[in-house]
Amino acid sequence: NAGVMQNPRHLVRRRGQEARLRCSPMKGHSHVYWYRQLPEEGLKFMVYLQKENIIDESGMPKERFSAEFPKEGPSILRIQQVVRGDSAAYFCASSPWASGTDTQYFGPGTRLTVL
């Protein structure tokens, strides 16, 4: 059973470009979470999605960031007009249910570098 997959693993963008990060949850999991880890900091929650629905986006920056989890295909975290401060590791996690007793399983992360 494959784990959570993220691609690309490393992404380099120049300021002003767009970054698209993909996350394929574990088989059978319909809940996806995105977290961001800035250098020398812990992971910070960004957004929680179910298929075709955003459930909680309280951690998302108000501008330039968006996320989706379509009926078919991976979840996408999109960052428009990237700035240097967006450089971070972005982790995706998935769980099978919405219960608080569910473990979230993490992917390997995408390391975004903005030049």
Add this chain to the structure above:
Amino acid sequence: AQSVSQHNHHVILSEAASLELGCNYSYGGTVNLFWYVQYPGQHLQLLLKYFSGDPRVKGIKGFEAEFIKSKFSFNLRKPSVQWSDTAEYFCAVMNNNAGNMLTFGGGTRLMVKP
């Protein structure tokens, strides 16, 4: 809002030494508690978790943790560390009445000298 503190940012131990990593959280409601580990070059893996019941929980690789509600703490322990335990350790808390988000501590980098 919930916050999680890990007191030690860097810990260096010799093999066979005992380990205790501190974790405290701020919100006093019903919480679920987790320790994750990130080995060099790998993704986060669950070490152990506490939802209810016995406050002493055992995880993989000989790790254990104790939930002390009165102290808002969930410290991680291992009686005898190995070189292969070199990794970064993250404590995380989920508030049962505040959605499914995990709030993470800043992490503790553990280096075990052979």
